[in-house]
Amino acid sequence: MSRFYTQDHEWIDVAGGEATVGITDYAQGQLGDVVFVDLPDSGRAVSKGGEAAVVESVKAASDVYAPVSGTVTESNPALADDPSLVNSAPEGDGWFFKLTLSDASELDGLMDKAAYDAFVASL
């Protein structure tokens, strides 16, 4: 399994043609207390860089973008009961949705962990 990152602070774990998407620890720190996550329904087609979910902190609503194109297969049911998982476990139990990739070559433009850490350090 490989993990990639976007400049919009999403992470994506890829295993075969399946992937899991969430937001990074840096992103949750910037958002502050998460109180609701508006997740995509399974079956929805998302395109790379397009809006896929909305994360609501106390202060504001922020878009979450699809790191790659594909079809949503599942949204994280635990976030409905406990949206604060996005703060406490952003890169684990606080994942947003799973999808099947429509074009694996889209992963080529994403960052690995070292590149993402360097990107965050530069902000």
Added chain:
Amino acid sequence: MADDADLKTLPLDALHRRLGARMVGFAGYAMPIQYEGIIAEHLWTREHAGLFDVSHMGQLLVEGPSLAAAAEWLESLAPGDFKALQPHRVRYSLLLSDNGGILDDLMVTNTGKSFYLVVNGATKHADIAHMLARKPAGLHLHHMEDHALLALQGPAAVTVMSRFALTPESADQPAFADLKFMAGARWLWNGVKLGITRSGYTGEDGYEISVPNSHAEALAEALLAHEEVKPIGLGARDSLRLEAGLPLYGHDLDPETTPVEADLSFAISKRRKTEGGFPGAERILDQLFNGVPRKRVGLAVEGRMPAREGATVWVGGEQVGVLTSGGFAPSLNVPIAMAYVATAHSADGTALEVEVRGKRIAATVVPMPFKQKNYVREGDRK
């Protein structure tokens, strides 16, 4: 938002950064939006005491040949009964345009020798220009730019302040221990003159403290030294005032909105309702007696998804209003909002729908405050 480089700094800037605040641009100043997190700070203020830096707000002093002359002028700008405002009492009021629109909301204190005004940070320069353009000769309007403003809010605020050795500035003012909600005076703290009112913007008991810039950090540090007190950012200030049902200028109030539409008719004093003579009086008094087409109301939003400013309000296929503030209420654990809705749909209990990202969410008109206020008023037992 302005670039950080364009932002002015306030006297407590270094303290906020030392305390780990996240700073943002607000009203042209670098201000702390949060320290440990908005929910934790919100709940701490409701249970203990929070220290807020509100030095971006405008502190103005109206002085004249007599207090009566100053009151007369204020009554030509705002609908309060300032002639009857007793020394050391505070009133909420509204700066009105000639057609009765709200230019700002403000607090007015009779200091005994002058009127002390606190206006919003984002509007203070426009307020000052508006007032100077209408100022009679002989009266003086002073912008207290050399003073910071701190707010200590929450049930422990009284206990914390009672530990400070405060000496009354004059013999005819209330003792600090007897200061009730919406009252204020000046005290000396280690020789520093503090203007203290028992008031605030959180729905909690507490104080607002005007302090010379030179001593603002020392006072903030002295307050934070008490275990009941934590620094609180603008994020929690917004969620606290929303739960308390208190409008935010520039969002819930603007020049297109009258006091009657804003459900702030209480700010039009009884004598002024009879006599008029304030800006927009004809229109406002007509609205008071004959009603308004729309009104500010509170909404309880069903589910967990916050509905925000700008979201539209519907009854079936008819849009009947728009949200002017909205978010998640940390003390109630539900989304709440303020909206302007057509008066026909403004009664408590009315079922409405709010549209968020194309989805309709059920909402109900509810009385404000959403969260019961915790003030200690004149006549209450201590």
